[in-house]
Amino acid sequence: MSIMRSSIMRSSRTAVSQPLRSTTFIRSYANKQNMDANQGQSSPGTASNVGNPVSSSPESNKINQSRATDARTGSPDTASVQTPVSNPKGAATGQQGEDSSTQQAFKQDPNAPASEKRKNVEAKGQRPLDPADKAEAHPAVQKHLSSDHLSLKLIFIFDNIQNTGRRQCEEGLRSTSTRHPSCKAQDIMPIRTVLFDFMGTCLDWHSSIIAALPQDIPEQDRSSFALQWRQTYFDANTKRIADGLPTENIDVTHSKTWDQMLTKDSFANYLPLLQTVGVKDRCITAWHSQQAWPDVALALQRLRDEGYEVVVHANGTTRLQLDLCRSSGLQFDALFSSQLLGVYKPAKENYLKALELLQRDTSECVIVAAHAYDLRGAKAVGMKTVYVYRWTDDVKENQEVVKKENEAWLENMDNLDQVIGSL
Numbered sequence: 426m427s428i429m430r431s432s433i434m435r436s437s438r439t440a441v442s443q444p445l446r447s448t449t450f451i452r453s454y455a456n457k458q459n460m461d462a463n464q465g466q467s468s469p470g471t472a473s474n475v476g477n478p479v480s481s482s483p484e485s486n487k488i489n490q491s492r493a494t495d496a497r498t499g500s501p502d503t504a505s506v507q508t509p510v511s512n513p514k515g516a517a518t519g520q521q522g523e524d525s526s527t528q529q530a531f532k533q534d535p536n537a538p539a540s541e542k543r544k545n546v547e548a549k550g551q552r553p554l555d556p557a558d559k560a561e562a563h564p565a566v567q568k569h570l571s572s573d574h575l576s577l578k579l580i581f582i583f584d585n586i587q588n589t590g591r592r593q594c595e596e597g598l599r600s601t602s603t604r605h606p607s608c609k610a611q612d613i614m615p616i617r618t619v620l621f622d623f624m625g626t627c628l629d630w631h632s633s634i635i636a637a638l639p640q641d642i643p644e645q646d647r648s649s650f651a652l653q654w655r656q657t658y659f660d661a662n663t664k665r666i667a668d669g670l671p672t673e674n675i676d677v678t679h680s681k682t683w684d685q686m687l688t689k690d691s692f693a694n695y696l697p698l699l700q701t702v703g704v705k706d707r708c709i710t711a712w713h714s715q716q717a718w719p720d721v722a723l724a725l726q727r728l729r730d731e732g733y734e735v736v737v738h739a740n741g742t743t744r745l746q747l748d749l750c751r752s753s754g755l756q757f758d759a760l761f762s763s764q765l766l767g768v769y770k771p772a773k774e775n776y777l778k779a780l781e782l783l784q785r786d787t788s789e790c791v792i793v794a795a796h797a798y799d800l801r802g803a804k805a806v807g808m809k810t811v812y813v814y815r816w817t818d819d820v821k822e823n824q825e826v827v828k829k830e831n832e833a834w835l836e837n838m839d840n841l842d843q844v845i846g847s848l
Contacts, residue, residue: 592719615792619736619791653689655818672767679712713745715749717754743760746762813833
């Protein structure tokens with residue numbers, strides 16, 4: 426009994442989305458001899474339970490007779506529990522009895538709110554079914570009621586806790602614009618998983634690269650070199666997709682695009698510095714160590730507190746993503762790289778593979794990125810998209826066009842949780 430009680434109490438704390446009242450019934454029963462004696466006064470074949478036929482049993486008859494005895498003696502027990510488990514035909518139960526119209530009212534649409542059911546019952550001038558009837562009809566309760574050596578029982582009644590609690594919470598949310606504190610995202614929201622692009626969206630790659638470039642180069646030119654190198658990397662990935670080539674280690678791609686950058690006339694004056702031994706390797710390694718934008722960590726924490734899964738979904742390698750998580754201090758529930766998924770974004774196969782591994786439908790996911798090409802790929806498979814503007818990325822994009830393509834366009838992630846909550 427103690428195990429059952431603790432289990433029910435635990436489930437009530439976690440499953441009920443808004444406060445539900447539970448009713449505690451305490452009954453004192455006559456000893457076995459009195460119960461045996463009273464049982465002989467019952468007329469066989471007259472017991473009929475209006476709440477649940479299962480409870481029309483010898484134990485139910487015993488309890489009813491015990492109640493009748495309490496009523497005659499003025500026992501306090503009758504103040505808390507007055508409705509009989511079984512209602513023998515012709516018995517003088519008065520207005521406490523249940524009739525067929527009351528039961529019919531409660532047999533209406535099971536998905537209707539409890540308040541509507543109660544209105545239907547009260548309109549017929551009937552009293553709703555006493556929870557005690559339902560309790561004693563339960564097989565687990567019957568088992569304990571039939572034990573001869575137990576004289577005091579504490580029965581907790583939680584009627585349809587999970588379904589009723591969740592339904593009441595959802596109804597409250599539909600009538601108000603605020604979320605009940607106990608209602609997590611997975612209970613009330615279609616969005617369950619938020620996928621983030623990594624470099625550029627969450628991480629300031631630009632600062633890392635200009636710090637790794639030779640400091641004798643003016644900062645403005647170092648910035649220009651970094652921005653063009655980044656765009657050359659995107660162009661290389663696009664070409665690999667068009668040529669049907671598999672993914673490539675991002676360090677190899679950065680090495681190839683570095684060499685392309687040295688052929689540009691705009692950086693010819695800096696070739697001696699850029700070709701210095703160790704500079705290329707240092708700059709490639711710098712892509713593995715980046716700091717997060719100031720608004721990202723708190724945005725991720727708020728989403729996690731709301732119950733969302735937060736996932737990295739970016740081109741690159743798993744090794745790169747692990748290194749970036751360590752350098753930035755950001756925490757995610759999973760890391761999905763193009764290396765793992767087998768194809769670069771924005772190929773639709775990339776997004777579909779990620780959804781397959783997450784076991785999520787497109788309607789349950791939203792992708793957050795600072796790259797319009799990425800969000801266009803996500804849109805093509807049916808995902809919701811949120812664009813976050815970063816000055817370091819999408820330097821060739823018309824932001825007025827981008828604003829019209831996505832569910833939301835943000836200057837930062839300060840209110841990201843509210844935006845996703847509204848999708």
